[in-house]
Amino acid sequence: MGIPDKVVNRLTLYHFILDDLRENEEYISSTKIASLLNIDNSQVRKDIKYLEDSFNNGIEGKCRVGYNVKNLKLKIEERLGFKQTKDVFIVGAGNLGSALAKYDSFKDYGLNVLAMFDKDPKKIGTVINGKEVFDISKVGNLVQRLCVESAILTVPREYAQGTANYLAGSGIKYIWNFTTCILDVPKDVKVWNENLIGSFLQFTNNEKEEETKNDNRN
Amino acid sequence: MGIPDKVVNRLTLYHFILDDLRENEEYISSTKIASLLNIDNSQVRKDIKYLEDSFNNGIEGKCRVGYNVKNLKLKIEERLGFKQTKDVFIVGAGNLGSALAKYDSFKDYGLNVLAMFDKDPKKIGTVINGKEVFDISKVGNLVQRLCVESAILTVPREYAQGTANYLAGSGIKYIWNFTTCILDVPKDVKVWNENLIGSFLQFTNNEKEEETKNDNRN
Numbered sequence: 001m002g003i004p005d006k007v008v009n010r011l012t013l014y015h016f017i018l019d020d021l022r023e024n025e026e027y028i029s030s031t032k033i034a035s036l037l038n039i040d041n042s043q044v045r046k047d048i049k050y051l052e053d054s055f056n057n058g059i060e061g062k063c064r065v066g067y068n069v070k071n072l073k074l075k076i077e078e079r080l081g082f083k084q085t086k087d088v089f090i091v092g093a094g095n096l097g098s099a100l101a102k103y104d105s106f107k108d109y110g111l112n113v114l115a116m117f118d119k120d121p122k123k124i125g126t127v128i129n130g131k132e133v134f135d136i137s138k139v140g141n142l143v144q145r146l147c148v149e150s151a152i153l154t155v156p157r158e159y160a161q162g163t164a165n166y167l168a169g170s171g172i173k174y175i176w177n178f179t180t181c182i183l184d185v186p187k188d189v190k191v192w193n194e195n196l197i198g199s200f201l202q203f204t205n206n207e208k209e210e211e212t213k214n215d216n217r218n
Numbered sequence: 219m220g221i222p223d224k225v226v227n228r229l230t231l232y233h234f235i236l237d238d239l240r241e242n243e244e245y246i247s248s249t250k251i252a253s254l255l256n257i258d259n260s261q262v263r264k265d266i267k268y269l270e271d272s273f274n275n276g277i278e279g280k281c282r283v284g285y286n287v288k289n290l291k292l293k294i295e296e297r298l299g300f301k302q303t304k305d306v307f308i309v310g311a312g313n314l315g316s317a318l319a320k321y322d323s324f325k326d327y328g329l330n331v332l333a334m335f336d337k338d339p340k341k342i343g344t345v346i347n348g349k350e351v352f353d354i355s356k357v358g359n360l361v362q363r364l365c366v367e368s369a370i371l372t373v374p375r376e377y378a379q380g381t382a383n384y385l386a387g388s389g390i391k392y393i394w395n396f397t398t399c400i401l402d403v404p405k406d407v408k409v410w411n412e413n414l415i416g417s418f419l420q421f422t423n424n425e426k427e428e429e430t431k432n433d434n435r436n
Binding site: 013099105111157174204 | 220226228231234235237254256298299313316317320321323324327328329368375398399400401402409410411412413414415416417418419420421422423
């Protein structure tokens with residue numbers, strides 16, 4: 001069963017916190033997590049309870065001491081599937097595409113960039129952080145050969161819809177869309193819009209509201 | 219009064235759609251917007267009603283024809299403040315920082331990158347898309363001189379907390395955090411976590427659930 005998106009988002013943030021703790025910190029309280037994220041304590045407890053319920057054995061904890069760091073970390077990793085590698089293509093080897101190809105943190109969370117694609121002859125054949133850039137016309141062939149269904153779309157806005165059509169026709173089923181174009185795709189293709197502009201506007205919208213929470217996307 | 223974050227996010231996506239329409243498309247229906255984003259029609263109408271209520275005069279529309287594109291676009295721009303420039307610094311002139319500095323779409327939405335900072339002598343003094351990279355030690359001075367309160371944090375994870383401390387001490391009040399480190403900052407500093415890993419996990423979580431919506435962050 002899928003986990004609600006907001007819970008996935010928060011569990012990832014909790015994992016960042018756990019990952020930063022030193023070896024000798026064995027327990028962490030929900031209060032500490034909540035305080036770092038500026039969210040409600042009860043929200044943290046609810047999310048961890050949700051995680052707990054998906055396992056037969058619960059998350060180890062000690063009364064008034066908190067959650068066992070190692071155990072909670074492992075459960076989040078297991079539940080969110082950090083160990084199950086998900087292969088993706090990056091389509092668009094420009095600035096953002098290249099930065100994402102070089103973003104090594106992705107690997108720790110199961111994201112594996114297999115190859116990149118572009119239509120610029122100067123970029124085709126180059127290798128970015130170990131990922132070769134192929135001619136976009138090779139997508140269909142490589143989708144079949146490598147059984148890849150997901151693509152990160154980082155082409156310039158004016159090419160976004162055309163490229164999405166092409167990806168859909170090539171067998172790509174999931175598009176993580178970093179462009180500011182809303183894609184009109186066939187029903188069997190799912191799009192996840194990474195809305196950086198919206199994030200920025202929420203961030204600055206925050207500036208006006210002092211009482212707003214740190215992680216108020218959730 | 220601030221707008222709820224989810225509404226800000228969706229209004230931005232509606233704006234992307236309106237922005238893509240050709241000159242001769244005078245009206246757009248809520249059904250069309252909803253279908254492109256794979257969300258409920260009623261959600262779109264509710265958001266636009268919300269926008270409408272914040273103006274004395276409503277959004278022009280024609281029964282059974284839809285919203286006036288130009289008018290709706292302008293109202294979103296006005297309400298979300300696209301014309302009010304917000305000056306920011308980018309701290310960390312690595313791959314992601316540089317890609318964001320080159321991301322020209324930001325400008326259309328009011329984000330103005332005034333300068334960049336790094337501690338790498340090889341980067342200091344270089345100019346990325348017209349933005350000079352300064353020594354990080356200059357942040358305090360430039361925060362004062364240019365009255366900048368917001369920073370985009372794109373340093374490597376291991377330097378994130380130290381840099382955040384330094385930024386807070388220099389007078390930065392708002393941090394848009396692209397690192398995977400959860401920042402422990404003084405109460406008067408607000409952090410907005412751009413959780414790309416969480417986005418990716420939500421995106422792949424989606425793969426398992428066929429019935430999930432396109433833009434289900436909202």
